[in-house]
Amino acid sequence: MIRGLASLALVASLAATVAACAGGSLPGPASAAPSQPAASALPAGTYTTSAFQPAVTFTIPDGWEIVGDSANYFQLSPVGAGQVDGIYLFRNPNAASQDPACPDAAEAGVGATSFDLVPWIRSLPGLTVGNPAMATVGGLPGTSIDVRIKEGWTQSCSFANGSPTVPLFSGGSAGYRWVMYGDERMRLYLLDLPSGGTLVINVDTVDGPYIDQIVARALPIIRSMSFATGSGASPAAASPSSAP
Numbered sequence: 454m455i456r457g458l459a460s461l462a463l464v465a466s467l468a469a470t471v472a473a474c475a476g477g478s479l480p481g482p483a484s485a486a487p488s489q490p491a492a493s494a495l496p497a498g499t500y501t502t503s504a505f506q507p508a509v510t511f512t513i514p515d516g517w518e519i520v521g522d523s524a525n526y527f528q529l530s531p532v533g534a535g536q537v538d539g540i541y542l543f544r545n546p547n548a549a550s551q552d553p554a555c556p557d558a559a560e561a562g563v564g565a566t567s568f569d570l571v572p573w574i575r576s577l578p579g580l581t582v583g584n585p586a587m588a589t590v591g592g593l594p595g596t597s598i599d600v601r602i603k604e605g606w607t608q609s610c611s612f613a614n615g616s617p618t619v620p621l622f623s624g625g626s627a628g629y630r631w632v633m634y635g636d637e638r639m640r641l642y643l644l645d646l647p648s649g650g651t652l653v654i655n656v657d658t659v660d661g662p663y664i665d666q667i668v669a670r671a672l673p674i675i676r677s678m679s680f681a682t683g684s685g686a687s688p689a690a691a692s693p694s695s696a697p
Contacts, residue, residue, distance in 0.1 A: 494518050494532045499677075502527055505542060507646070509591075512677040526629050531670065538663065540671050541655040543629065548573050549620035555610035557630050559623050565651055567595040567643035574598065574641075579606040579619040580633070588642050591678040593652060595644035601661065602633055622653070636661035640668055642675070647682050654678075 495517055501510040505527040513529070520539065521528040530539030547559035548570060563573050575582045575598070583599035602617050610618045613634060622631040633639070638661045642654040656671045658664050 506544060507652075508681040509542065510679045510681075511674055513674055517674075523628075525624055529674070531667075538658045538660070538667050539656075540674060541631075541657055543622060543624065543631070543653040543655065545624075545650045546570075546622035546629075546631075546653055547625055549623040549630070549632070551577070551620060553608065555612075555618070555620055555632070557623060559625060567645050567651060570643050570651065570653075571596045571598060574600065574621070577619060579603055579608060579617070588644070590642055590644055590654060590675055591680045593644035593646065593680060593682070595642060595651075597640060597642045599638070599640050599664075600633070601638045602635065631655075635659070638664040640664070640671075652680075 494515075495513060497513060497515045499510060499512045500519075502508050502522050504522045504524050506524050509527065511529075516532050517529055518532050519528070520530050525544040527542040528539055530537075545565060547565060548563035550556050550558040550560050552558075560573070563569055571585055574580065575585070579602060581601050581603045585596045585598050588595055588597040600621075602619060606617045606619070608617065608619075609615050610620070610632060613632075616635050619633045620630075621633050622629070624630060637657065637659050639655050639657040641656075644652045644654070646652055654675060656664075656668050656675070658667045
């Protein structure tokens, strides 16, 4: 999925062939994607993903909706936010190619664990990245970082109409892509799965100044998350103080 004209957080071809781009959003390349349930407001309560793996159980207040749920991608957003703001989960993302042509490909030589991805993200010249902090969500250990486009950065993908962009994640055969754009800001939780692989939670807004508000709304939901990470195992409990 690539977030379309209202967003530009470039998630390529996920929840239906929706164009989505990080930050401010422009149409980008999109390919066929798994069909998704229609988004609808959910009453407050506890829910479990139907397709995303590992299954995630979480508790939400009124005012949220599930926008996408597939094996490698899950999106939960405030009602009406659509592809613009929300909580996004990615399974096993690759570092995205930094070729100026913006191919939908992985960056060679970058591993896929949180220990590989965090320093790589911090090394990207087009990003301003906050100090990393240890984080545990639902029993999964990892690192959290705050990310935005660096002021004055001008490099742009061809589909971004000249707006600044930084490719971030490529899902490869999983069928998603995420490219930061414009004023987009995010808080990333890069978590390591016990069986191997990485799970990324992204609290994201295309309206940069709104980041504190969306993070404040998202944190109680993230702190409630638990994951079914073992065969036949119950989801690991999340500590109320586990997500900074």
